[in-house]
Amino acid sequence: VFGLGLLQLYGWLSLSGASVDLWGLLLMGLIPFIIGDTIKIAVAAGIAGGITPKQAYANEVDAIK
Structure with missing residues (x-):
């Protein structure tokens, strides 16, 4: 996603x-989006683990585990 966005930004500029x-x-x-995206990933992983x-x-097939 970042790669395509950077290509689009380069083309626009x-x-x-x-x-x-x-x-x-x-x-x-x-660079400005790395911290926010990392926080969103951590929150999504926490929610997924909780629900x-x-x-x-x-x-189910995985009932043995």
Whole structure:
């Protein structure tokens, strides 16, 4: 997702006449979002772990585990 977004940002900046190098592109389109995305991943993992059943239902394949 980040790769496609960076390509789109680079294309938009190129069409608007701005000159940007790889580091500048990363500073605008990737670095500001890493912390927020990491927090969202941790929250989603916590919620998924909390709502996922801990025991199998009836005769499911993974009932032995």
